[in-house]
Amino acid sequence: MTWDEMLVNFPQLSDAAPAWNYVNRGISQMYDYSKNPGFDVNRDFNPDLNYVPKAKDFPGNSSSPGWFITPEAQTVRDVYKSLQEEYGKVDVFVDLHHQGMYYVEGTADEVTLSLSAQFVPDPNTAAGTKYAKYKDAYNYDYSRQLNLAAYNELQSYGNSPFKNITLYSQGLDLPGTALGTFALNGSGTVLFEVAGQTQTMGQKKKGQLVKAVERGLTGIIQAVADGTVENLNPQAYEKIPLTSNRPAN
Structure with a gap:
């Protein structure tokens, strides 16, 4: 979707500078954005x-909220709100992403996937003061417990690539991500940041990565369903x- 196509639905933004996450030039991961411009949807929450959306809030930046100007973000938001209306709270939100090729710190083992529970500063701390109105809903401990449920499940497969799990970058302030947005709204959040890109892997490796996500998700679902997730020590997440970025010698 181009910027002009977006303006059809949001004419009040006609004088706004294009959003910082609107990409219309350069080539990344074999994709030519000059020919196919669009938005980084995961910054539109x-x-x-x-x-x-208000023109004064543009162009924004990575550490500021997004705007719900893309159909994808609007759809996810609307589904989330409908679940809130039906159940009062959305207990868990899991987001699947791809990253580059990395290593488990201190080893030469290639990362299968990275996990994370942290996307914005805790509103109950000095660093998270700007999110203070969400402090009663935010539950970092529960997010860490959910991540541990996935981590422990994958570790249970012993000496295999399924044990090569790491923490994604911590200390983030990304309220425009779906995970940051829904964490502040009270959901336990889990990021699965899977190694590589779909087009860079062979069939066998892709199958292994899919199975890793499947097993991690199964661990979360089982732990939530039987209540054992609440017995996990959040500090173990750390x-x-x-x-x-590089293997150990």
Whole structure:
């Protein structure tokens, strides 16, 4: 979707500078954005689920909320709100992404996937003061417990690529992501950041990565369903290995 196509639905933005996450030049991962411009949809979310786009809020930046100007973000937001209306709360939100090729810190083991529970500063801390109105809903411990449920499930497969799980970058402030937005609205959140890109893997490797996500999700579902997720020590999340850009010698 081009910027001009978006303006058809949001004419009040006609004088706004294009959003920082609108990409219309360059080539990335074999995709030519000069010929096929569009938005980084995962920066188009806003903790205020009733937010209406305003020209003064553009172009924004990575550490500011998004605007719900893309159909994809609007659809996810609308489904989320409908679940809130039906159940009062959305307990868990899981987001699947792809990353580059990384290593388990201190080893030469290639990362199968990275997990994360942290996308914005905790509103109950000094660093998260700007999100203070969400402090009663935000539950970082529960998010960490959910991540541990996935991590423990994958570790249970022993000496295999399924054990090569790391923490994604921490200390983030990304309220425009779906995970940041829904964490502030009270959901336990889990990021699965899977190694590589779909077009860079062979069939066998892709199958292995799909199975890793499947097993991690199964661990979360089972732990939530039987209540054992609440018995996990949130602090154990901090012991999950970090991610490294290069292998250890």
